[in-house]
Amino acid sequence: MAEERCRNCVYFQPHIFFPYIGYCDANEKPAHEHGTCEKFKKVSLDELLSALNRKGGVYCITCGVTIVDRSELENHSREHRVVAGIVFDEAIAAEARSAD
Amino acid sequence: MSYSELSILLGGPQGSGLETAMLMLSRALAYRGYGVLADREYFSNITGRHSYVLIAVSTRRLPRSLTYPVQLLVAMDAETIFTHFENVDVGSVLVYDKEVEAKKLTELSSMEDALRGRISNNLRTSMLGDDVSSLLKSFESRRVTTIGISYQEVLKELVERFSLDPRTLSKYVSGIVTSSAALILGLDREALRYGFESVFRGRATVVEQNMYLADLVWKELREFEGLLKLKKPEIDVEKVLVATGNDVVAMAKVVSGLRYQSYYPITPAADESFLLEKYELSEVGGTIVGPIVVLQTEDEIAAIASAIGASLVGARSATATSGPGFDLMVEGVSWAGMNEVPVVITYYQRGGPSTGLPTRGSQSDLLSSVFSAHGEFAKVVLSSGDHLDVFYDTIEAFNIAEKYQVPVIHLLDKFLANSTATLPLPDLNTVKIDRGLLSKGQEGYKRFSLDSLVSPRVFLGTPGIVMWYTGDEHDELGHISEDPVNRVRMYSKRIKKLQLIEEEVPRDIKLRVYGHVRGDFCLIGWGSVKGVALDALEVLEKKGYRGAYIEVKMLWPFPAREFLEAIDGVELKRLIAVEHSYGVNIVALISMATGLVISKKVAKFSGRPIVLSELVPAVENLLTTDANYVVLEYGE
Numbered sequence: 001m002a003e004e005r006c007r008n009c010v011y012f013q014p015h016i017f018f019p020y021i022g023y024c025d026a027n028e029k030p031a032h033e034h035g036t037c038e039k040f041k042k043v044s045l046d047e048l049l050s051a052l053n054r055k056g057g058v059y060c061i062t063c064g065v066t067i068v069d070r071s072e073l074e075n076h077s078r079e080h081r082v083v084a085g086i087v088f089d090e091a092i093a094a095e096a097r098s099a100d
Numbered sequence: 101m102s103y104s105e106l107s108i109l110l111g112g113p114q115g116s117g118l119e120t121a122m123l124m125l126s127r128a129l130a131y132r133g134y135g136v137l138a139d140r141e142y143f144s145n146i147t148g149r150h151s152y153v154l155i156a157v158s159t160r161r162l163p164r165s166l167t168y169p170v171q172l173l174v175a176m177d178a179e180t181i182f183t184h185f186e187n188v189d190v191g192s193v194l195v196y197d198k199e200v201e202a203k204k205l206t207e208l209s210s211m212e213d214a215l216r217g218r219i220s221n222n223l224r225t226s227m228l229g230d231d232v233s234s235l236l237k238s239f240e241s242r243r244v245t246t247i248g249i250s251y252q253e254v255l256k257e258l259v260e261r262f263s264l265d266p267r268t269l270s271k272y273v274s275g276i277v278t279s280s281a282a283l284i285l286g287l288d289r290e291a292l293r294y295g296f297e298s299v300f301r302g303r304a305t306v307v308e309q310n311m312y313l314a315d316l317v318w319k320e321l322r323e324f325e326g327l328l329k330l331k332k333p334e335i336d337v338e339k340v341l342v343a344t345g346n347d348v349v350a351m352a353k354v355v356s357g358l359r360y361q362s363y364y365p366i367t368p369a370a371d372e373s374f375l376l377e378k379y380e381l382s383e384v385g386g387t388i389v390g391p392i393v394v395l396q397t398e399d400e401i402a403a404i405a406s407a408i409g410a411s412l413v414g415a416r417s418a419t420a421t422s423g424p425g426f427d428l429m430v431e432g433v434s435w436a437g438m439n440e441v442p443v444v445i446t447y448y449q450r451g452g453p454s455t456g457l458p459t460r461g462s463q464s465d466l467l468s469s470v471f472s473a474h475g476e477f478a479k480v481v482l483s484s485g486d487h488l489d490v491f492y493d494t495i496e497a498f499n500i501a502e503k504y505q506v507p508v509i510h511l512l513d514k515f516l517a518n519s520t521a522t523l524p525l526p527d528l529n530t531v532k533i534d535r536g537l538l539s540k541g542q543e544g545y546k547r548f549s550l551d552s553l554v555s556p557r558v559f560l561g562t563p564g565i566v567m568w569y570t571g572d573e574h575d576e577l578g579h580i581s582e583d584p585v586n587r588v589r590m591y592s593k594r595i596k597k598l599q600l601i602e603e604e605v606p607r608d609i610k611l612r613v614y615g616h617v618r619g620d621f622c623l624i625g626w627g628s629v630k631g632v633a634l635d636a637l638e639v640l641e642k643k644g645y646r647g648a649y650i651e652v653k654m655l656w657p658f659p660a661r662e663f664l665e666a667i668d669g670v671e672l673k674r675l676i677a678v679e680h681s682y683g684v685n686i687v688a689l690i691s692m693a694t695g696l697v698i699s700k701k702v703a704k705f706s707g708r709p710i711v712l713s714e715l716v717p718a719v720e721n722l723l724t725t726d727a728n729y730v731v732l733e734y735g736e
């Protein structure tokens with residue numbers, strides 16, 4: 001069984017580039033992947049599927065891609081780290097230029 | 101040991117604060133009197149892809165060119181170490197995130213497969229493992245000091261202490277990069293604070309949090325302080341600007357009295373318009389001057405058309421774009437030629453054809469801008485070699501446009517647009533605004549009077565004065581006319597302005613000569629080649645080759661007379677043309693204008709800037725062998 005740390009918790013939304021730091025949806029505050037709390041809920045395929053249905057997408061940290069369908073999710077979640085939500089950095093808008 | 105010149109590379113995922121780090125470090129260095137030139141290399145519109153900044157720092161002068169290898173590599177991630185491990189010098193310093201030591205090349209999801217394949221081959225050839233720790237070990241044999249710091253530990257402490265919003269994490273990652281580089285270069289705390297303050301202006305909390313972070317980093321890395329200590333700066337410039345080429349164009353446009361700028365967002369041009377938008381209204385001595393109207397149009401056709409309209413009613417008017425956008429503007433350029441409209445197009449070249457390499461540099465649009473637009477008419481194409489020239493030339497572009505009532509293309513490129521430089525404050529006393537022949541008009545005013553090549557201009561909307569503008573051939577009043585006699589006179593009038601421009605534009609705007617023309621070789625180029633060419637002259641002189649650089653600034657009309665004078669007595673085989681393109685197309689222009697065919701060429705079209713360390717051997721090669729064409733490829 002996975003350790004009851006933020007890293008394995010469905011409420012933990014990691015930062016897109018530095019995924020050890022993120023935001024806890026349950027406590028509504030910043031969190032670190034090694035953190036613990038009584039609201040811990042293990043991330044599972046079912047939880048990710050429900051997030052996918054609810055939000056239209058989940059995110060694979062390993063591949064750096066958004067997942068938008070069930071079969072993709074099943075593929076990635078087998079060996080990759082997939083999360084229900086992700087924190088985008090403010091700098092992304094500033095550093096990613098309109099480039100068409 | 102201390103250094104008078106250093107190359108530094110900062111790398112990390114795009115959107116993670118790399119640009120912020122570059123700005124903070126550049127400003128901290130400039131604050132202490134060092135010269136800085138920093139080129140930003142990034143992917144188009146794909147967040148998370150590998151970006152890097154290559155920086156030249158000098159204690160002796162304001163740097164003009166970039167070079168490899170680097171003496172300091174600061175890596176935010178594993179991809180930076182894999183991508184650039186061959187770019188580091190013997191005896192250099194690597195600062196990296198300890199947490200990535202176990203990362204393997206195969207795990208880097210954002211890396212293009214082609215690059216991964218090349219790196220993988222190189223690792224195999226060098227008998228190295230495919231993880232970061234193997235690379236770190238290999239650095240030992242090159243006497244590279246590897247300094248690991250746990251980004252995670254530092255950020256964790258910061259997040260906990262200040263309850264930071266994780267969306268702002270990049271502001272602190274950039275703080276780690278900046279403060280570790282500052283420590284190794286021997287910069288003091290006050291300079292570092294200045295760097296933070298100048299970037300996080302008005303956000304005192306972020307500055308304090310970054311200073312707290314810097315203290316953590318400095319405590320952790322104390323033993324490495326001054327490892328690459330910079331010598332005392334001895335640059336004889338009292339004040340400098342730290343600005344990108346985009347910034348400098350925007351500043352110069354404000355100074356030139358710009359009143360209208362249109363744009364459709366495109367890399368690498370848009371930043372100029374974004375900055376102008378900030379200064380639509382400016383306060384000078386308590387009064388609001390302006391406004392400059394900056395309008396984002398629906399496309400580039402509307403951008404040029406509206407700029408032409410603004411010009412007709414008397415506004416100093418410009419638009420800014422890059423290759424794909426300019427292609428759309430071309431019909432408008434022809435209309436401006438037909439109607440003798442002064443309008444400036446700031447044209448930032450990037451890698452083509454089509455959308456090509458949107459965020460990479462090139463000079464491959466020389467011929468397409470010189471020969472753009474149908475029909476024959478007078479237009480001017482002007483280029484600039486460095487940030488300071490960009491300032492003066494931007495103003496000159498407006499003066500030429502209005503004096504001769506012609507469209508002017510100011511041909512720049514991504515390397516100038518997106519590189520940050522320390523430059524001396526422009527001397528505003530030398531700046532002149534020439535709005536050309538203006539008139540209040542009178543009864544029977546002829547907008548296209550044939551009495552002179554340049555007809556006095558009355559602004560559209562002047563009460564009581566009527567004039568007509570049309571894309572068709574027209575008479576002196578502007579009425580459509582297909583009369584053959586009128587056609588010949590009117591058509592010739594517009595084209596003959598080219599002669600006037602050739603005769604009247606000062607030599608210094610057309611062409612500049614640096615170094616010893618009658619030496620061993622003579623480099624010929626334009627635009628962003630200038631800095632690296634001038635530095636190459638110095639290095640080659642130390643190697644026993646005396647040479648010159650001829651910078652063609654006005655590309656059209658081509659200054660044939662001045663060019664021939666400049667190379668008078670020089671053997672053709674000693675001329676070497678240098679350009680960021682495949683064809684080195686300045687050669688075609690020279691040949692057309694003078695009949696001379698230059699056969700020795702240095703080309704670079706990888707989308708990366710020509711660096712000193714590759715230009716010098718390329719020139720040596722051309723001087724000592726039968727080779728005629730050298731293609732440069734250095735840089736990821």
Ligand SMILES: [Zn+2]
Pocket residue numbers: 060061062063064076080081
């Ligand atoms: Zn995946």
